[in-house]
Amino acid sequence: MATGSGAAAAAADAEEKESGSRMITLTSNxxxxxxxxxxxxxxxxxxxxxxxxxxxxxxxxxLPNVDSKTLARVIQYCDxxxxxxxxxxxxxxxxxxxxxxxxxxxxxDKAFLYDVTMAANYLHIQGLFALTTQCIADTIKGKxxxxxxxxxxxxxxxxxxxEEEIKEEDTHA
Amino acid sequence: xxxxxENYINFLSDDCLICIFNKLESESDRNAFGLTCKxxxxxxxxxxxxxxxxxxxxxxxxxxxxxxxxxxxxxxxYLNLVSLAGLTELPDAALxxxxxxxxxxxxxxxxxxxxxxxxxxxxxxxxCPNLRFIRCWIQRLSxxxxxxxxxxxxxxxxxxxxxxxxxxxxxxxxxxxxxSGCPLIEEWSLAVCHGVRLPxxxxxxxxxxxxxxxxxxRCRNICDQGLQAxxxxxxxxxxxxxxxxxxxxxxxxxxxxxxRPNVKQRVDEVMCIGPSIxxxxxxx
Numbered sequence: 001m002a003t004g005s006g007a008a009a010a011a012a013d014a015e016e017k018e019s020g021s022r023m024i025t026l027t028s029n030x031x032x033x034x035x036x037x038x039x040x041x042x043x044x045x046x047x048x049x050x051x052x053x054x055x056x057x058x059x060x061x062x063l064p065n066v067d068s069k070t071l072a073r074v075i076q077y078c079d080x081x082x083x084x085x086x087x088x089x090x091x092x093x094x095x096x097x098x099x100x101x102x103x104x105x106x107x108x109d110k111a112f113l114y115d116v117t118m119a120a121n122y123l124h125i126q127g128l129f130a131l132t133t134q135c136i137a138d139t140i141k142g143k144x145x146x147x148x149x150x151x152x153x154x155x156x157x158x159x160x161x162x163e164e165e166i167k168e169e170d171t172h173a
Numbered sequence: 174x175x176x177x178x179e180n181y182i183n184f185l186s187d188d189c190l191i192c193i194f195n196k197l198e199s200e201s202d203r204n205a206f207g208l209t210c211k212x213x214x215x216x217x218x219x220x221x222x223x224x225x226x227x228x229x230x231x232x233x234x235x236x237x238x239x240x241x242x243x244x245x246x247x248x249x250x251y252l253n254l255v256s257l258a259g260l261t262e263l264p265d266a267a268l269x270x271x272x273x274x275x276x277x278x279x280x281x282x283x284x285x286x287x288x289x290x291x292x293x294x295x296x297x298x299x300x301c302p303n304l305r306f307i308r309c310w311i312q313r314l315s316x317x318x319x320x321x322x323x324x325x326x327x328x329x330x331x332x333x334x335x336x337x338x339x340x341x342x343x344x345x346x347x348x349x350x351x352x353s354g355c356p357l358i359e360e361w362s363l364a365v366c367h368g369v370r371l372p373x374x375x376x377x378x379x380x381x382x383x384x385x386x387x388x389x390x391r392c393r394n395i396c397d398q399g400l401q402a403x404x405x406x407x408x409x410x411x412x413x414x415x416x417x418x419x420x421x422x423x424x425x426x427x428x429x430x431x432x433r434p435n436v437k438q439r440v441d442e443v444m445c446i447g448p449s450i451x452x453x454x455x456x457x
Contacts, residue, residue, distance in 0.1 A: 148206070166207055169241050
């Protein structure tokens with residue numbers, strides 16, 4: 001692609017608009033490189049701002065907080081949302097179905113769901129972050145504290161006195 | 174990975190957990206969240222945006238409220254809105270805790286909290302620089318000087334909306350202090366504030382250049398001269414709620430209408446002023 005050479009600076013502007021023509025390399029913390037379209041990478045506000053600042057597009061972006069397995073899954077989401085158009089009702093429905101299947105699969109593997117959530121937060125992928133946090137919130141809904149602890153494997157570290165105090169506050173505020 | 178499975182939710186950072194907490198709509202889900210473990214309790218407190226103690230007309234409940242209020246305030250550093258009703262024994266020490274929320278606190282409401290002193294109010298007004306809305310119904314603050322103490326509201330420099338309806342003992346001095354200390358004030362209710370006389374109205378006319386809406390319903394001591402002082406100043410005034418003011422003559426009101434034809438006069442007396450709570454959050 002024409003990027004990189006100095007003369008292409010003006011052309012790059014025009015190219016921004018039809019982003020997707022450029023390819024961007026994302027590197028996981030295990031050193032594995034993933035090549036994605038710019039449109040896909042722009043789903044991440046973190047990468048988007050680095051690209052727009054004219055950052056190291058050619059060198060690629062090392063992501064020290066994301067492992068390969070998580071990154072692959074995150075890219076799957078970004079590809080779907082970045083590379084495809086969603087203008088018609090049908091296209092939007094297809095995207096909604098993708099999201100539904102995507103989250104259902106993640107929900108089955110909670111530890112992986114949290115990794116993806118953390119990565120979405122770190123990369124500022126708003127849609128994905130909303131999707132995963134909503135899924136976790138839905139798991140919490142309607143459960144007692146005991147059930148929540150079981151569902152999430154949380155260790156109970158409150159004293160009886162703490163619990164009493166919190167309950168009392170809750171009744172007032 | 175399997176070793177970590179036991180505590181896998183710990184992999185979620187606090188900001189992720191706050192986001193998840195904010196997606197819980199029902200009170201019971203939010204309470205259950207806080208009772209899960211120490212960290213989630215901490216997250217719930219950070220995510221807490223408002224504390225509202227309603228009126229209960231039961232002295233015992235008020236005592237309990239006062240007891241747990243300082244703890245609640247100390248644990249919740251990002252409050253936008255605090256509304257307290259009927260905490261007659263609320264000590265200033267509890268109010269000082271409000272300063273923990275300092276920068277985020279935008280809206281503060283007191284209803285019959287007679288334990289608050291002028292000093293407490295001063296601490297809050299200085300300590301919370303972004304306070305935009307104060308609603309205060311207090312007959313008289315406990316002030317050693319014997320004054321009403323509400324002059325301390327004047328330290329809240331960002332104040333936009335001030336509701337002092339029914340503060341019967343509000344003095345001219347306090348009104349002047351507030352008018353000069355809060356240059357951004359947009360709406361001010363002084364309904365049923367019988368203590369405000371000509372010097373107070375003159376100060377408002379002179380100093381409140383951003384004031385858009387003023388309420389003077391049932392003020393016994395607003396006279397034609399006071400009304401004229403308001404009309405001579407308050408360049409941005411759009412609405413004047415005026416009704417039941419015994420000292421205002423028909424001539425006085427007519428003169429005001431001629432001098433300020435664009436100020437809409439309304440007779441209704443409203444209890445709540447300013448933007449709705451929802452808008453207040455949206456402003457942020």
